Structures are given as structure tokens and as C-alpha cells.
Amino acid sequence: MPPSTTTDYSVYLVTDSTPAILRDKDLPAVVEASLRGGGVTVVQYRDKNGPRDEVVAMARRLHALTRRYGVPLLINDRVDVAVEIGCEGVHIGQDDMALQQARKLLGPDKIIGVTASSKDEALKACAAGASYLGIGTVYATSTKKDTKSIIGPSGVREILSALYSAGYSSTPTVCIGGVNASNASAVLSQSASPHKSLDGIAVVSAIIAAEDPGAVSRDLLGMVIRAKIPD
Numbered sequence: 330m331p332p333s334t335t336t337d338y339s340v341y342l343v344t345d346s347t348p349a350i351l352r353d354k355d356l357p358a359v360v361e362a363s364l365r366g367g368g369v370t371v372v373q374y375r376d377k378n379g380p381r382d383e384v385v386a387m388a389r390r391l392h393a394l395t396r397r398y399g400v401p402l403l404i405n406d407r408v409d410v411a412v413e414i415g416c417e418g419v420h421i422g423q424d425d426m427a428l429q430q431a432r433k434l435l436g437p438d439k440i441i442g443v444t445a446s447s448k449d450e451a452l453k454a455c456a457a458g459a460s461y462l463g464i465g466t467v468y469a470t471s472t473k474k475d476t477k478s479i480i481g482p483s484g485v486r487e488i489l490s491a492l493y494s495a496g497y498s499s500t501p502t503v504c505i506g507g508v509n510a511s512n513a514s515a516v517l518s519q520s521a522s523p524h525k526s527l528d529g530i531a532v533v534s535a536i537i538a539a540e541d542p543g544a545v546s547r548d549l550l551g552m553v554i555r556a557k558i559p560d
């Protein structure tokens with residue numbers, strides 16, 4: 330699967346295997362339900378602490394599913410796992426492997442996304458060749474307690490403006506942190522800068538903890554599509 334230019338980042342599902350979020354459900358079943366709903370366009374498998382062999386096995390199961398639905402699978406942090414299973418790429422944070430090192434290991438065609446909480450981090454990631462940016466944290470969320478910076482939609486907008494001004498208008502962006510079906514439309518419109526808007530929203534609990542992950546993902550996709558229609 331080719332990298333960022335052909336990837337649809339509209340509804341980007343990030344997984345979480347903690348019991349509080351997954352509520353005793355089986356992660357592949359939840360991911361499959363969200364894919365079957367037709368709303369999810371990217372899946373990121375995020376398991377920071379699991380034993381490597383279990384993470385590799387789960388990554389293979391999720392990749393079999395995402396391939397069936399034609400959706401890219403990215404692995405959070407663990408570049409070696411992405412290399413081993415041959416999925417479409419990785420997502421790395423500011424404290425993870427350097428982008429250049431990840432690019433060496435993955436080769437030129439894989440997606441490498443980077444988290445950015447400030448203009449400086451966003452511009453550096455783009456200069457280093459990030460395939461897309463995950464911007465946030467938008468709102469405080471119990472799903473990630475160590476969030477160093479809550480930037481709100483206005484912080485996202487400032488980063489999008491800076492990207493445009495620096496010539497990175499074509500780097501895709503999603504925002505993350507506390508985004509759900511009740512606030513997604515407002516987040517998308519309030520985050521939009523005059524020349525650059527978000528390409529999508531990244532969500533964890535809004536889909537993973539939902540009674541009906543397929544219906545929620547479809548609703549979210551509708552909101553993203555409507556936000557992209559010019560006034």
C-alpha cells in the first residue's frame with residue numbers, strides 16, 4: 330500500500346487493550362466491528378507494554394483484518410514489530426525512535442506518522458519527512474494520562490497555520506485526545522485555519538468503548554466528510 334498521499338486519514342482508530350476501555354471484549358472483534366461499519370479509514374495498534382511475542386501475534390491478527398477491508402495498519406512505537414509483520418507503517422511520539430532511524434528500518438514506501446503538540450514539533454517532523462502528523466492532545470482524556478500538553482482546538486489551529494506558512498500544506502494531519510461523536514464537528518470547524526484544515530480525527534475510546542463501534546465510526550466519518558465540504 331503506498332504511503333501518505335493516497336491514505337484517507339478521515340477516521341483514524343487507535344486501539345487500547347486496557348480493560349477499562351475494552352470492557353472484556355476481544356480487541357480484534359471490536360476492530361472488525363468498526364471496520365465492518367465502513368467508517369474507519371486507518372487503524373493504529375497501540376500496545377506499549379505487552380510482551381513482544383504477544384504484540385506480534387495480535388498485530389498479525391489485526392493486519393489480516395485491516396487488509397480485508399483495504400485499510401492501512403500502523404503500529405505505535407514498536408517499529409521492529411511493523412518491520413516483522415510487514416504492515417503499512419508506524420506512529421512514533423517525540424520520545425520514541427527518531428524518524429530517520431525508523432525510515433531506514435522501514436524503507437521509503439511505509440507510512441511514518443509523528444505526534445506533535447507544538448508548532449516546533451510539527452515543523453521539525455515535517456522537515457524530517459513525516460508522512461502525517463497526529464496533533465494534540467486536544468482535550469484531557471483518561472485514555473492517556475501522561476498528556477504533556479492539552480492544546481485545545483485553538484492550539485491545533487495555530488499548528489495548522491504554521492504548517493501552511495512553512496510550505497507543508499500537503500502533509501496530512503489528524504487531531505487526537507477526547508474527540509468523540511458529540512464534539513467532532515465542533516473540533517473540526519474550530520481547528521480549521523484559513524488555509525489548512527484537519528484531514529481527520531483520531532479516536533480511541535469513542536469507538537473502542539462504544540456499544541456499537543460500527544455505528545459510531547460511520548457517524549464520525551459522516552462528520553468528517555461534512556466538515557470537508559466547502560461553505
Ligand code: TZP
Binds near residue numbers: 466467506532
Ligand atoms: N495521544 C494523545 S491523546 C491520546 C493519545 C494516544 C489518547 C486519546 O484517547 P481518546 O479516548 O480518544 O480520548
Ligand code: MG
Binds near residue numbers: 405423
Ligand atoms: Mg509513542
